[in-house]
Amino acid sequence: MTSVRRRLVPYGLLAPGLIWLIVFFVIPMYYMGELSLKTGTIETGYQMSWAFSNYTDAISQYSTQFFRAFYYAGVATVLCLLIGYPLAYAIAFKAGRWKNLMLFAVVAPFFTTYLIRTIAWKTILDDSSPAVSVLKTLHLVPQDGRVLATSAAVIAGLTYNFLPFMVLPLFAALERLDRRLLEAGKDLYASATQTFLKVTLPITMPGIVAGVLLTFIPAAGDYVNATFLGGTNQAMIGNVIQSKYLVVRDYSEAAALSFTLMAIILVALIIYIKFAGTGALMGDEEEAE
Amino acid sequence: MPVKKMKRARLLIVAVLALAASMVLVACGGGGGGLSGSDNSDVTTATGGDPTGSLNISNWPLYIDGQTIKNFQNETGIKTTYTEDVNDNNEFFGKVQPLLSQGDSGGRSIIIVTDWMAQKMYDLGYIQNLDKAKIPTVEKNLIPSLQHPSFDPDRKYSVPWQSGMTGLVVRKDLAPDVKSINDLFDPKYKGKVTMLTEMRDTVPLVMAADGIDPPDATKQDWLDTIDKIKKASDSGQIRRFTGNDYIQDMAKGDVVAAIGWSGDAVQAESDNPNLQYVQPEQGCSLWSDNMLIPVGAPNPAAAYKFMDYVYEPKNQAKITAYVNYVSPVKGVKEILQKQDPDIANNQLIFPSEAYTKNCFNQVSPPGDEADQQEVEQAFQDVVTG
Amino acid sequence: MKAWRWLRENAVMIAGILALLYMLTPIFVIALFSFNDPTGRYNFEWVGFTTQYWAHPFAITELTDALLVSIRLAFFTAIGATILGTLIAIALVRYQFFGRRAANLLIVIPMATPEVVIGASLLSFFLTLDVFKLGFQTLLIAHIMFSVSFVVIVVRSRLIGFDRRLEEAAQDLGANALTTFRKVTLPLIAPGVVSAALLSFALSIDDFVISNFNSGSTVTFPLYIFGANQRGIPVQVNVIATMLFAVTVIAMLVVIIQQRRAEKASAMRPEEIANKPAMSLPV
Numbered sequence: 037m038t039s040v041r042r043r044l045v046p047y048g049l050l051a052p053g054l055i056w057l058i059v060f061f062v063i064p065m066y067y068m069g070e071l072s073l074k075t076g077t078i079e080t081g082y083q084m085s086w087a088f089s090n091y092t093d094a095i096s097q098y099s100t101q102f103f104r105a106f107y108y109a110g111v112a113t114v115l116c117l118l119i120g121y122p123l124a125y126a127i128a129f130k131a132g133r134w135k136n137l138m139l140f141a142v143v144a145p146f147f148t149t150y151l152i153r154t155i156a157w158k159t160i161l162d163d164s165s166p167a168v169s170v171l172k173t174l175h176l177v178p179q180d181g182r183v184l185a186t187s188a189a190v191i192a193g194l195t196y197n198f199l200p201f202m203v204l205p206l207f208a209a210l211e212r213l214d215r216r217l218l219e220a221g222k223d224l225y226a227s228a229t230q231t232f233l234k235v236t237l238p239i240t241m242p243g244i245v246a247g248v249l250l251t252f253i254p255a256a257g258d259y260v261n262a263t264f265l266g267g268t269n270q271a272m273i274g275n276v277i278q279s280k281y282l283v284v285r286d287y288s289e290a291a292a293l294s295f296t297l298m299a300i301i302l303v304a305l306i307i308y309i310k311f312a313g314t315g316a317l318m319g320d321e322e323e324a325e
Numbered sequence: 326m327p328v329k330k331m332k333r334a335r336l337l338i339v340a341v342l343a344l345a346a347s348m349v350l351v352a353c354g355g356g357g358g359g360l361s362g363s364d365n366s367d368v369t370t371a372t373g374g375d376p377t378g379s380l381n382i383s384n385w386p387l388y389i390d391g392q393t394i395k396n397f398q399n400e401t402g403i404k405t406t407y408t409e410d411v412n413d414n415n416e417f418f419g420k421v422q423p424l425l426s427q428g429d430s431g432g433r434s435i436i437i438v439t440d441w442m443a444q445k446m447y448d449l450g451y452i453q454n455l456d457k458a459k460i461p462t463v464e465k466n467l468i469p470s471l472q473h474p475s476f477d478p479d480r481k482y483s484v485p486w487q488s489g490m491t492g493l494v495v496r497k498d499l500a501p502d503v504k505s506i507n508d509l510f511d512p513k514y515k516g517k518v519t520m521l522t523e524m525r526d527t528v529p530l531v532m533a534a535d536g537i538d539p540p541d542a543t544k545q546d547w548l549d550t551i552d553k554i555k556k557a558s559d560s561g562q563i564r565r566f567t568g569n570d571y572i573q574d575m576a577k578g579d580v581v582a583a584i585g586w587s588g589d590a591v592q593a594e595s596d597n598p599n600l601q602y603v604q605p606e607q608g609c610s611l612w613s614d615n616m617l618i619p620v621g622a623p624n625p626a627a628a629y630k631f632m633d634y635v636y637e638p639k640n641q642a643k644i645t646a647y648v649n650y651v652s653p654v655k656g657v658k659e660i661l662q663k664q665d666p667d668i669a670n671n672q673l674i675f676p677s678e679a680y681t682k683n684c685f686n687q688v689s690p691p692g693d694e695a696d697q698q699e700v701e702q703a704f705q706d707v708v709t710g
Numbered sequence: 711m712k713a714w715r716w717l718r719e720n721a722v723m724i725a726g727i728l729a730l731l732y733m734l735t736p737i738f739v740i741a742l743f744s745f746n747d748p749t750g751r752y753n754f755e756w757v758g759f760t761t762q763y764w765a766h767p768f769a770i771t772e773l774t775d776a777l778l779v780s781i782r783l784a785f786f787t788a789i790g791a792t793i794l795g796t797l798i799a800i801a802l803v804r805y806q807f808f809g810r811r812a813a814n815l816l817i818v819i820p821m822a823t824p825e826v827v828i829g830a831s832l833l834s835f836f837l838t839l840d841v842f843k844l845g846f847q848t849l850l851i852a853h854i855m856f857s858v859s860f861v862v863i864v865v866r867s868r869l870i871g872f873d874r875r876l877e878e879a880a881q882d883l884g885a886n887a888l889t890t891f892r893k894v895t896l897p898l899i900a901p902g903v904v905s906a907a908l909l910s911f912a913l914s915i916d917d918f919v920i921s922n923f924n925s926g927s928t929v930t931f932p933l934y935i936f937g938a939n940q941r942g943i944p945v946q947v948n949v950i951a952t953m954l955f956a957v958t959v960i961a962m963l964v965v966i967i968q969q970r971r972a973e974k975a976s977a978m979r980p981e982e983i984a985n986k987p988a989m990s991l992p993v
Contacts, residue, residue, distance in 0.1 A: 046805035050813055053794035053858055060855045061820050064831035067838075078422065079449065079694045101709065119729045126726025133969065137962045139905065141730055144958065146912035148740055148951035149932045151939060155573065156736035159743075159754065162577040182516070184579060185564050199733060204909060208867045208902050242870055246863050250821070257824035267565045268558040271709035278826050279705040282415045284698055287830075294827040301822040383927060386772075386937035387751075387944075408927040409772055412937040419830070420923055423837045424844075431844065431926060569940050576754040592942055595750035596757060 072291035082288065090292035098276050098293065102300070105272040108187065108262075109255035112194035116202040116251045117244065119195070124206035124243075128213070142203045150197060154264045157196065161189060161265075185267030193261035201250040209243020210236075245309070253301055273297055368447070368482075370454040371618045371625035379404040380627040382435045385411045385614065388487070390647035397634050403627045413568075414442040421619075425451040430619035434628040441525055441689045443483050443615045444476040452482050453618045459629040460484070462636040466655045470678075471613060474686055475540065483615035484632050485653035487588075487644070490602075490676070490684065491526045492609035494585035496575060498599040503582040505606040506534035515562050519574060519583040520554065522566045524704040525687055526610060527554070527584055533607045539688045547690045547700045555707045566708045575600055587673045588650040602673055608683030613653065649674055737955055744948035751942030763945040767953060770946050773934055777950060780915050780931035783846065787853040787914040792907040794854065795861025796899075802862070803869040821859045828856060829923035836924065844926030852924045853917065857910035864909060868902030 072090055076082035095102070127138045145153060160167055161183045171177040183189050213236065221231035237244075259274030273293065280290035386409040394407045411417045417438065424431050425446070438446070446452045457464060463484050477483045495503045500514060509518045520527045529539035532550045542550075557563050564580060565571075572593050574580035587609075590602035618628050635641055638656035645652040646661060646668055652675070661669040672680050690700040717724070743753055747760035768774045802813065820828070832852055842848050876898065880890045896903070918932040925933060935947055 043807065046801040046807040046810075049797040049801035049805075053798040053862075054813060054816060056794055056855060057816055057820065057858060060832065060835070060851055061823075061828070062816070064828075064835035065819075065823070067834060068827060068831040077694050077698065078426075119732070122722050122725035123729035126723045130720075130723045130726070133966055137959070137966060138726070138730065140908070140958065140962050141734060143905075143908050143912045144955055145733055145737060146916040147954045147958065148737060149916055149935055150918065151932065151935050152740055152943070152947065152951055153736045155570075155754075155939075155943075156739040156743075158570075158573055159577075159739050160735060162574075163579045164577065182579070184574075185516075196733070196736075199729075200909075200912075204864055204905055205867050208864055208905065211901060212868060243867055246867050249818075250860070250863065253822050257822075259826075264570060268561070268563055269710050274824055274826070275709040276705075277824055279709050281826050281830055282413075282419045284701050284705055285415075285419070286698060286702070290830075291827070294824055297824060298819065298822050298827075302819070305818065305822070381927070385940060386934065387941040406927075408929060409934070409937055410925070410927050410929055412922070412933070412940065416922060420833070420925075423834060427837070433927070572752055572942075573754045576752065588941075592750040593752055596748055596752055596755055 068291045069295060071288055072295055074288050076288070078285060078287075087288065090289050091296060094289055094293045094296055098273060101271055101273045101276050102297070104270070105256050105274065105297075106300075106304075108191050108194060108272060109252050109258075111191050112198065112255050113202075113248055113252040115191070115195045116199050117248065120199055120202035120206055120247065121244075124203050124210055127203075127207055128210035129215075139207065142200050142207075146200070150260060151264075153197070154193065154260065157193060157265065158184060161192075184265060185270075187266070187270055189265040190262050190270050190272075193265040194255045194258060197258075197261060198251045198255050201254070202247040205246035205250060206240065206243045209240040209246075213239055248308075249305065253305075256301060257297060368450060368452070368454055369620070370456055371622065371628070372456070374626045376401070376403050376624060376627035376630055378624055378627075379406060380435070380624055380631060381406045381408065381433045382437075382631065383408050383410050383417075383433050384435075384437045384486070385409065388437070388614075388648060390643045393635065393640060393643055396640070397631060401627075401630055401634070403630060405627075405631070411437060414439050418442060418446070422449075422451075425449075425619060425621075428621045430621045430623075432623065433619060434622040434624050435616050435631060436619055437486050437614050437616055439614050440474060440476050440483075440612050440687055443617055444689070446617065446619075447477070447482055451620055453620055453622065453625070454482050455480075455484070455618065456629070459626070460632050460636075462633040466636045466638065468653055468655055470681075471653050474613070475688070476686075483617055484636075485613040486616050486635075487648055488611065488613040488651040488653055490587040490604075490609040490611055490651070490673070490681070491521070491530065491584065491687070492587065492605050493603040494571070494575060494583050494590050494593070495601055495603045496578060496581045496599055497601050499578060500581035504603060506530050506584070509582055509584070510557055510562060512562070514581060515560075516564050517579070517581045518563055519565050519567045519571045519580050520563055521571075521584050522568060522708050524701055525689060526586075526612075527566075528704060529610055529685070529688055530584060530605060533685065534605065536607075539610075539685050542688070542691070544690060544692055544696055544700060548703055551700070551703045551707060554704075555710070558707055558710060572600075588648070591649040591671065591673050604680060604683075606683075608685060609681065610687045611681065611684050612687040645674065651676060737952075740948050741952040741955075744945060744952045746945060746948075748945065751944075753943060753945050753948065763949045767946055767949045770944060772929065773938075773944065773946055773950065776929045776931050776934035779846070779928060783849055783853060783930065784911045784914040786850055787857055788907045788911040790850070790854040791857035791861050791910040792903060795858045795906060795910075796865050796903055798858070799862045799865035799869055800895075803866050817859050817862050820856060825856075825917075825919035828852070829920040832920070833923040844924060845928045848924045848926065849921055849928060849930070852920050853910075853914045856917075856920060857913050860909055860913060861906040864906040865899060865902045868899050 070084070071082060073084060073086050073088065074082040075085045075087045123142070127135055131138045159165070162168070163182045163184065168177060168183050171183065172179055172181070177183060217235055217239070218231060221235035222228070225231050225234055257274045259272060259278045262270055262272045262275050277290055277293050277297070280286050280293060380403050382405065384407065388409070389407070394405055397403070398405050421431060421436070426449075430436075443452070467480070467485070471485050471488065472480060493503060493506065500517075502508070508514070509520070528547060528550050529542070531554060532539050532542055532546060535550065537546050537550070554563070565574075567574070567583070569589060571580060571583045571585055572589050575583060576593065576597055585602075587602050590600065593600040616632055618625055622628065635644065636654050638654055638660055641652055641654040641657050642660040642664070645657055646665055649668070651673075658669050658675045668674055690697050744763060745759055745761065746753055746756055747758040747762070748755070749757060798813070798817065801807075802810065836842055836844060836848050842851065877890050877894050880894045885893065916932065918936055921930050921933060935943060938944060938947065
């Protein structure tokens, strides 16, 4: 009896959340999936025609934007990791009583809503701003160059907007790191760098994996940064999907593009998780034990 | 992951999807759905009678002064809920279309959208005809130039809310010689010009500058013009395609000339006198945002009352003084002449016939939905290139 | 030499503070422009200093209403998503059961879905189902839906590697499952749960795309701003954004100061125990 009850416990814990996701995510998505194989317009209605051509068209026609999206999101994710790791480390180990305040400061920018933040970035990075002059003096930007309306601005915007998604899981992973392990590491390995590479980094790998996923996935589907900070020929696949849905109203192709994007992300996800060697998201039995 | 476990996982996904599928079937009785087509039944006329209950209006943000709604409620006793939930014609359509296709207006009695969207909604059967007898003030005070637009020649279903011009917005200090849309293609301004993401604003202006009359343009004319814009976009001549945010680029001087809207320029000029609207040599595009009564609108009598109310010049003057777009109502200029001569004498708010002589009414590409979609897609492929 | 050593010792903190400054730079700009005095309706260029908008931050009724809707929505989203997500996280980390991978997948896919797809598909669903009235209800449903996955990820990264013997010890001491959860598990995972709640609050108050589809005629803070952007964003938006930021920072500071007082009152440092559970037990 108790063993049956014990076996039912996880399902009980899962039920409310998963039912929520099934009803309000899976079912609507199933609906979209069906739409992606239909043809028609809103005037004539949509008929199921098993139009797999929606998919082949989508991929062949917009491969540039797919590639660009993954490239921008990839660079932004690496930058987020480089900026976010020291920040999470400082909050977890060095901040002392300021820990909560610093942690909060990471999330705080959300409260101003992204449109205002993005407009603020346009003010900071405009062609004649001090920030851009400094970059020109350092020869990071050519004298007659600009930052806004370039790929650099889009990547910078993605990095900025998704940094909290990197910092929070990193912090959570670092925070529960046993300090005595670090001390032991210091005794064992001579340098702090060695300790970091051999102890801290491997132990916080689940946090890194989670952070990378949380940053990369939404960044790859984003369209806001490219819209406001990018120029011509910097649109990401998110922009294409957005315009197919809302401007052209080609719902079938929009749905096909969305599913293609999701499929690529999922495949990348599975490969990445195998490669990273941790069970961070899908097969974490090894990890949990 | 071990293969066996993978298989089990896949099996589960299939199971979940199957469950989902069956639930969908139960939920919607095997089909129908939000994104389906409309029934092309006859267009109804919104009935009059006495206003009962409350009035819900959906309009664009910051498109009315602070007093008008309060005054309307006090004078008529009609409880009015005024919501600023129209941000963009396309997005608003995407949001209400599934409702409207089921004959439901979501409680709205008046919605306000731009000409071409009004036409699109009407053609889809989402908009009711107006009973002209119920709106005598509108009949009396609508300015002649707006009485017979091509999309609704007899104003059967639309009443203008405010109008505006699409033309050039220029930094006078940085690009003093920009006078025609063709100047935007001048290599001198490479990377310093922007155009609007809204196809119906951008393409006809570029076309007119090439000597094609937009109302007579063929589909091929549209596609050729889009191709011209694409070349300028690929070469880096055009910096970006924008919504209203071109004003920010221009305030900073990052952009020196742009395709933009007259009302924006009135506002921007008061901050920076160098930022000005320039009437393109080959003419501007004229448009209106229109009040419409959607299908299934509750309380149409109250909607008629509201339309009539804002067409009283003294009421309209308050709106115009705040909004700074072109007012569609006769007699407003005379009132504002006394209150605020600066506004009354502004060519962008009360344009003379001479000022708009080359202008044309905003147009959509010719042809049916599929043709329009093809052109729209070609333009969007440039914008999201 | 001394300076070099100091720099080396504090390198991480310096990098961290620089990263924070980077994150807060736009906030400074937003705060600065809340004191701007534009003559027209655009608040992009510095014109002159004024405090007039701070004197009347709630002058625009629509904006204030939108803000209140957003705060209410974010509050309920945080509660709902945190509860649902924490339960899932516990199940996933603690239990072996049939269907675990499928459950994992179901958590990940929503995050891999473009927002516009979620928004559009939910809208058709709501309309087909015709049970919920578009508005606050549907916004809440959508926000909880997209926040749950984030909660799960944040909470589970705290749960993984968590020392289970603490719970076993409590149960050996006679505590039942619920008491163990309340007195042992919850305090230990609390930092993760709190950051998850904070994150879902922030995600909700920041969301535009999904809300835009499912809002009916309800207007949230981001929806208002997006629309206002068509005609020029009023300075009050900057004032309110700055206020939101300032209020929460001050609240945090008050908590910290009170913590310090409590520390002075007792030699024991309660947060030491709460935050570093592993140190109080031998491994």
